[in-house]
Amino acid sequence: MSTYDPDEAARAARASQEARAAQGAPAGRAAVKDPLPYCIYATVSLIAWVVSPPLAVAFFAGLALRKYWRAWRAGLRESDCLLGDPRRVMAYLATLMVAGAGVVVWRLAALLPL
Numbered sequence: 410m411s412t413y414d415p416d417e418a419a420r421a422a423r424a425s426q427e428a429r430a431a432q433g434a435p436a437g438r439a440a441v442k443d444p445l446p447y448c449i450y451a452t453v454s455l456i457a458w459v460v461s462p463p464l465a466v467a468f469f470a471g472l473a474l475r476k477y478w479r480a481w482r483a484g485l486r487e488s489d490c491l492l493g494d495p496r497r498v499m500a501y502l503a504t505l506m507v508a509g510a511g512v513v514v515w516r517l518a519a520l521l522p523l
Contacts, residue, residue, distance in 0.1 A: 453465075453469070456468075461513070461516075463508075463509045463510075463512035463513050463516070464509065464513050465509075466505055466506075466508070466509035467505070467506050467507075467508075467509030467510040467513060468509075470502045470503075470505035470506040470509060471502075471506045473502050474499055474502040474503055474506060477495055477498055477499050477502065478499060480495065481495045481496070481499065
C-alpha cells in the first residue's frame with residue numbers, strides 16, 4: 410500500500426507534459442488541475458471567521474458590487490446570476506453591503522459606553 414505524494418504527482422505530470430511537448434503535441438491545459446478555488450474558499454472562510462460575518466458580508470458585497478458596476482459600464486446586460494439583470498444584482502449587493510455595514514456599526518455602538 411503506497412501513500413499519495415503530491416510532489417511525486419507533480420513531477421509525473423511535468424514529465425508527461427514534457428513528453429507530449431517533445432512529440433509535438435499542443436501544450437494545452439496542465440495535466441494537474443490547480444485547486445485554486447479551494448484556497449480561495451478557505452481564505453474567505455478565514456476572513457469571515459476572524460473579522461466577523463457582518464463585516465465579511467459588507468466587504469465581499471462591496472467588492473462584488475464594484476466588479477458588477479464596472480462590467481455593467483463595459484456593456485454587460487445579462488448576468489449568469491439567478492437575478493439575471495445586472496442592475497438587480499447590483500441592488501441586491503448594495504443591500505447586503507449596507508446591511509452588513511449597519512450591523513457592524515450597531516455592534517460597535519453597543520460596545521462603546523455612552
